[in-house]
Amino acid sequence: MARTDRLMRLMDVMRRLPAPVTAGRLAQETGVSLRQLYRDIATLRAAGALIDGEAGLGYTLTEDPALPPQSFSRLEIEALCLAVDALSGIGDDELTDAAQTALSRIIATLPERQAQQALHAIMRSFTEAPEREPPQVDLATIRHACWNELTLRINYTDLTGAPSTRDIWPLGLSYTHRTLMLLAYCRLRMDYRIFHINRIAALALTGESFRPRRAALVRDYAEARKACTDRAYAASGVNIAVDVSQE
Incomplete structure (x- = not known):
């Protein structure tokens, strides 16, 4: 884990757990040794x-200067809680x-009154859990490839049942x-495609980068989608969203 991510995770743990938190518990939660925990x-x-305490007594985070105080309306707080809760669906x-x-x-940086409102927000999502097949591949690898503009090689079965690499x-x-x-963007079809994740049997990074094409590809896709939607609306009078081909 990168040093910055590790330190941010340590701050998160100290916000969430009842204070004071022992060094052993912090080390366990962050996945580091006691020696590394003391260094962090x-x-x-x-x-x-401002972290009060010491080894043997436990630690308490009394102030986090990395995040400035924030203020939200009660409706904004409930909207955030609902959005996060609905994401599980x-x-x-x-x-x-x-x-x-x-x-x-975010809640850790709110004034006490607003933090209490967030903890008792009345807005909740009652959406049932999705009935979809679990992915066979690691989504973290896909995200990594998206963020870092890296080519993926996939074993895929399309909607007709035809396999391909x-x-x-x-x-x-x-x-x-x-x-x-x-x-x-599919290098085989030389066009945009939408792939169903649960139809990807295996994937791997090829080591090839497509940087800096991603921003332009996303922009061109958005423009093409809008053009298709506008044409469909003009032809039918109904606002129809047109998707790129799914496989």
């Missing part, structure tokens, strides 16, 4: 974080956990209650 505490203190576990961590981080430039994941899909 010292690093945070040197950066300005369409997102994967890793994405849902990240959203919950981010919400905890192809190299793709992954552009982004799309979530719905029924399916999880990946928008990509």
Whole structure:
């Protein structure tokens, strides 16, 4: 884990757990040795974080200067809580956990009254869990490839049942209650395609980068989609969204 990510995770743990938190518990939660934990505490203190306590007594985070005080209306707080809660109905576990961590981080910076409102927000999602096949591949690898503009090689079975191996430039994941899909530029078809994640049997990074094409590809896809939608609307009088080919 990168040093910055490790320190941020340590701050998150200290916000979530009842204080004071023992060094052993902090080390366990962050996945580091006690020696590394003590070094990380010292690093945070040197950066300005006010952390009370010491080894053998436990630690308490009394102030986090990395995040300025924030203020939200009660409706905004409920909207954030609902959005994070609803994500569990369409997102994967890793994405849902990240959203919950981010919400905890936001709540930790709120004034006490607003923090209490967030903890007792009345807005909740009652959406049933999605009935969709779990992915056979690691979504973290797909996200990594999207963020870093890396080519993926996938073993894929299309909607007609035909298998293929192809190299793709992954552009982004799309979530719905029924399916999880990946928008990509397919090097085999030389065009945009939407792949159903649960139809990808295997994937691997090829080591080839397609940087800096991603921004232009996403922009061109958005423009093409809008043009198709406009043409469909002009022809029928109904606002119909037109998707790129699904396989």
